[in-house]
Amino acid sequence: MFNPRKIGSLDVFNRFIRSATAEFAANSDGTVIDEYYELYANLALGEVGLIIQGHLYIMDEGKAHKKMAGIAHEYHLDGLKQIIQSVHKTQTGSKIAAQLNHGGLHSVSKKAPSVPEGKNAQVMTEEDIESVISSFGIAASRAKQIGYDAVQIHSAHEYLLSQFLSSRLNQRNDSWGGNLENRASFLLSVYREIRSKVGSNYPVLVKINSTDEPKQGFPVEDAAAVSKWLADEGLDLIEISGNQSIRTKFDHEAYFAKNAQYIKNNIGDMPLSVVGGNRSFEVIQQLRHEFADFISFSRPFIREPDLVHKFRNGKQKADCISCNKCFNPPLIITCLDKII
Ligand SMILES: Cc1cc2nc3c(=O)[nH]c(=O)nc-3n(C[C@H](O)[C@H](O)[C@H](O)COP(=O)(O)O)c2cc1C
Ligand code: SF4
Numbered sequence: 001m002f003n004p005r006k007i008g009s010l011d012v013f014n015r016f017i018r019s020a021t022a023e024f025a026a027n028s029d030g031t032v033i034d035e036y037y038e039l040y041a042n043l044a045l046g047e048v049g050l051i052i053q054g055h056l057y058i059m060d061e062g063k064a065h066k067k068m069a070g071i072a073h074e075y076h077l078d079g080l081k082q083i084i085q086s087v088h089k090t091q092t093g094s095k096i097a098a099q100l101n102h103g104g105l106h107s108v109s110k111k112a113p114s115v116p117e118g119k120n121a122q123v124m125t126e127e128d129i130e131s132v133i134s135s136f137g138i139a140a141s142r143a144k145q146i147g148y149d150a151v152q153i154h155s156a157h158e159y160l161l162s163q164f165l166s167s168r169l170n171q172r173n174d175s176w177g178g179n180l181e182n183r184a185s186f187l188l189s190v191y192r193e194i195r196s197k198v199g200s201n202y203p204v205l206v207k208i209n210s211t212d213e214p215k216q217g218f219p220v221e222d223a224a225a226v227s228k229w230l231a232d233e234g235l236d237l238i239e240i241s242g243n244q245s246i247r248t249k250f251d252h253e254a255y256f257a258k259n260a261q262y263i264k265n266n267i268g269d270m271p272l273s274v275v276g277g278n279r280s281f282e283v284i285q286q287l288r289h290e291f292a293d294f295i296s297f298s299r300p301f302i303r304e305p306d307l308v309h310k311f312r313n314g315k316q317k318a319d320c321i322s323c324n325k326c327f328n329p330p331l332i333i334t335c336l337d338k339i340i
Helices: 035-045 074-088 126-146 160-165 180-198 220-232 257-264 281-290 299-303 307-312
Strands: 005-007 010-012 016-018 050-052 095-101 150-155 204-209 237-241 272-274 294-297
Touching: 035 050, 035 074, 074 095, 074 126, 095 126, 126 150, 126 180, 150 160, 150 180, 160 180, 160 204, 180 204, 180 220, 204 220, 220 237, 220 257, 237 257, 237 294, 257 272, 257 281, 281 294, 294 299, 299 307
Parallel strands: 016 050, 016 294, 050 095, 095 150, 150 204, 204 237, 237 272, 272 294
Antiparallel strands: 005 010
């Protein structure tokens, strides 16, 4: 867990990734508040190899929830730059990536590939699709320009790109819907647009569902096929999650590990990370040994930003009990189980 590994051109000094975690603290215009700087500096001081910042909306209409931060406008960039600097100036070697997102059905615009049963959505036109693809590219250019070490495309958790991947949510009968290749063409177009803007040497990552269980529309075989297509196009790392990403109760740790292993067997040499219920050092070491290049954590780092340091000094298990009380914090994301 403590050996370095490259993600594309990026040197990461250990195998710990902080999976993107929304901070729920931005101003109504998407600019960040000062508390972000300490939050991210603490993760760097805690020895996280790669920190993926909470999702950023790439255009106003893709904003997924209140207090979400943006990268849609030039006026967003000063605050984001200070977050990057707060990580880099710790001089621990921690790297920071921007996660780029459009909420689709779960956004201000309620734009979606098609109208799912019981939902009030606006079906995306060809122009809408082109505009979203272009906005992802612009956002990625901005991220690179202001100093993020990498970008991650959010294609999981039932946000727009994963809505397109799902045969349940994507009922289109044009070239963006139907078979898996068509459903994946939106994500692949976003990837290509970003690549064309940031160049071949800049690390681009994708977070993807490995399943949308208990619903049905994106099984692990589809996730493996899409991951392989991305690997063939030069993606630098795939992070494996699932639709039910934040389980409160789980009877075994690392609940997407089996799917992640299946995907890893299909993607050649592209590095992979797995997120979801990773808690014990013994278990994560086993995942590393069996197939995972990196291990990602979200809630454990909310509770213990210095968890990596503690693992290095012999701690056996993260303290997070997965109660999910940390959503909608009074100021900025924090462990509310500890405070109460
Ligand atoms: C408060 C909170 C905010 C989250 N925000 C994001 C996000 O912005 N982007 C994302 O991809 N996942 C987000 N997630 C999901 C996590 O990255 C992760 O996939 C999930 O919590 C499971 O991992 P864990 O068991 O280590 O917490 C969030 C999770 C929590 C608890
Ligand atoms: S509030 Fe619960 S889920 Fe969130 S970090 Fe604390 S223990 Fe973990």
